[in-house]
Amino acid sequence: MKKYLIAIITSFSFFSSSYAQEYNAINLTESPLYVDSLQMKWVDEKYNSLSLDEKVGQLFIVAAYSNRDAAHEEEILKLIQEEKIGGLIFMQDQAVKQIDLTNRYQSTSKIPLIIGVDGEWGLAMRLKGVERFPWNMTMGALEKEDLVYQAGVQIGKQANRMGIHFNFAPTVDVNVNPNNPIIGNRSYGSDAKNVGLKGSAFMRGQQSMKVLASAKHFPGHGDTDQDSHKTLPLISANKSDLEKYHVAPFRELINNGVQAVMVAHLNVPALEPDPKIPSTLSKKIVTDYLKGDLNFKGIVITDALNMDGVAKMFAPGDVDYKAFLAGNDMLLFSQGVKVGKQKIIAAIEKGEISENRLAESVKKILMAKYLVGLNNFQPLHANNVFEDLNSEQNSALTYKIYEEATTVTKNSNNVLPITDVTAKIAFVPLEQTDYKIFHDHLKKYADVKLVKIDNASQINKLNEFDYVIYGAFLSNETVYKSYKLSATSKAILKSTPADKKSILTLFTSPYGLKDLDLSSIDGVVVNYQNTDQTKQIAPQIIFGAIPAKGKLPVTVNEKIKYGDQVKTQAIQRLGFDEPANVGVEKKN
Incomplete structure (x- = not known):
């Protein structure tokens, strides 16, 4: 009996150490998040001050609402104080209340929170009383990219005004299926080159305002008539066509310095042959292909983990753990922070995940926080917020885009x-x-x-x-x-x-x-x-x-x-x- 037990332990130890050794650390100074040596000094100091529990907490982003009751607000505060989460995604819908909540939440967090939003056509996507910028399909019709760049700048200014550091945009899916229920007007069009050029222009404009951009939905959600909020869509293209028509815009943005890539919940047989493994949870897609073949060294963030594309298959917390195992750095819209943290910590303590692997993700997150100014967080004010968000410049730019x-x-x-x-x-x-x-x-x-x-x-x-x-x-x-x-x-x-x-x-x-x-x-x-x-x-x-x-x-x-x-x-x-x-x- 003892011989068998020794054999099992030895086998498990070999599996754990080989998994840990499989991880290859990147040079963080080559990341699009890198600023300078002062940034890295701050990052190292903050990282070394955190416990293992606090480090793992940085991986998680949870959904916050400005139109819910006090119980919801207390729940968010509890996650910040007890689970040490790294950030929030604000969903809807009151600008003044969101400013108040941002100040309140930031004041209770040991490490400032990174605040995200879906703002593909500006903050109007989530906030009432804010005027929209044109949809991507409209901007895809422009002959040149300068107005798209300006839209990125102006949306970046809106984000700055609201204390938002991470806009989950641009969408660079190539929409080749007119019956696509979820992308459509969110896409710059059906031509990969045009999508890449327009997406890069938007990204550069937004990042010029020190707002993180996120190319989504990797490796491309455009060739399907299904919605990953409701199911796991199949992307049936072979690898050659996938790269030519759908991955190409992501490659363009990566080469131009995009700071984050969001991975979609898709069934992509060309990259992951197991149909039970969504792209978000696939090591082959996230680590081997995105980080390896495409050499992406920025933040890899999941699409929302409450979406049925993954949520129907895996329980909250378990899906977070699997997403981190696959190579994602940030776990968006987590609904099982406590369980997910425990699973990741247990895997690190057993040697199944190396601390270097954790360090890479957490340090990239801290680099992003420094880049957007969270090393010196300043409270926000609500004075004239709607006048600022609905500026004359925004209206004039929108008109010019429609005209051109x-x-x-x-x-x-x-x-x-x-x-x-x-x-x-x-x-x-x-x-x-x-x-x-x-x-x-x-x-x-x-x-x-x-x-x-x-x-x-x-x-x-x-x-x-x-x-x-x-x-x-x-x-x-x-x-x-x-x-x-x-x-x-x-x-x-x-x-x-x-x-x-x-x-x-x-x-x-x-x-x-x-x-x-x-x-x-x-x-x-x-x-x-x-x-x-x-x-x-x-x-x-x-x-x-x-x-x-x-x-x-x-x-x-x-x-x-x-x-x-x-x-x-x-x-x-x-x-x-x-x-x-x-x-x-x-x-x-």
């Missing part, structure tokens, strides 16, 4: 711009009824009549007109709203008389063109989003006050493809703009 992105994909017989303002012109609204701003701006150029058509049988209402301008207005409420036009709208467009000069202006994703019969339509203008600003811009392009410059960021179908672009010319007509774009201060 607006894309003409069809212009038969040079129907655009309309030069004859004495012609009889009808405006037919489709879908929603929020068309007043658009119609008012059309009327600034010509006597454009509103004609309401309820179904295709009423198309004879257009008989007396020379031109018909259709406006398809779909919901801009959230990034996930459907882009599909109704059967009634499709039938009206299809029945457009051939003798009419017709223009469709689409106020939604370009995927809205996917199943339209546009054979009777002469001109197509894609505005990407349904906002007050886009409804002011589209009429200017239709009548030639400004040129169309945008380029289609996605392949929609066999006829409408990535890169489609018809440039139109301005023809000496009065245009409109935000005051800040023309050097005028807005007066209240």
Whole structure:
């Protein structure tokens, strides 16, 4: 019996030591988080002052809310004080309360907390009363990257104002599937190079404001019709295609110094053959491929660990432990901090995980905290917070992005711009009824009549007109709203008389063109989003006050493809703009 016990212990010891020896430490001065020797001195001092329990606590980020009760706030305080967590992700939704809570939480933490947020289109993604920046799909239509860089800067300024150090953006998934339920408008498009260039520009802008950027969702969530919040999506591409079409933007950002990469919950057979191991929990994907093959030396952070892509498979705490084993540095949205910590500590004490492996993750986290200024945390104030978050510069930049992105994909017989303002012109609204701003701006150029058509049988209402301008207005409420036009709208467009000069202006994703019969339509203008600003811009392009410059960021179908672009010319007509774009201060 003793011989067998000795054999078992020896075998276990061999397994533990070989696992520990498998870890290869990186040179932290080569990390994109590295600042200088003073940073490393601070990092070493803080690291050496922490107990093992406190070091492991730094790995965990938990969700905090500004619209919940005192019990929730006490729960967060308890995690900070007893479990020594490393950071928080604020989810929603009150800016002033969030500032108050940030000050309160920071004051109780031995090591300042890193505060994160999902702010892909600015803090409007999580905070009420804050104006949105354009979605990535819109910015993907820009010919150049300078406005994307500026958006990164301005969102970085918003984060600075709210004491946020880590924005989980940009999304650099290449959206090649129009039926993708979770990425869609969050993607810069269906071309890997364009996505990489736009994502890099955003990242550089944000990081210039000392806000950590996180390229997500590695190794690419764009080629699926499933949502990892609800299930474990399959990415079926072979390794060659995966790298060419989906990993390429991540490689671009890594080469340009992105400070963090977020790993998605995906089934990726090309990189991890075991379908029971999600990418987040795969050592082959996180350690061997991302850290090894791609040589990434920044922070590797999990996607939220409460998502069903992993949460249905593994219990809270256990999933955290497995994610750390795989090679992740930060464990986002943990729902089992205490259990997860105990499992990681036990594995270290048994020699299954080396302390050097822990040191690398914790020191990278401390490097990030120094980089964003948490070595000298200053309390926040709420004075004029909404004026700061909704600055004139933000509004002007948003307007400029919409203007430069607006894309003409069809212009038969040079129907655009309309030069004859004495012609009889009808405006037919489709879908929603929020068309007043658009119609008012059309009327600034010509006597454009509103004609309401309820179904295709009423198309004879257009008989007396020379031109018909259709406006398809779909919901801009959230990034996930459907882009599909109704059967009634499709039938009206299809029945457009051939003798009419017709223009469709689409106020939604370009995927809205996917199943339209546009054979009777002469001109197509894609505005990407349904906002007050886009409804002011589209009429200017239709009548030639400004040129169309945008380029289609996605392949929609066999006829409408990535890169489609018809440039139109301005023809000496009065245009409109935000005051800040023309050097005028807005007066209240």
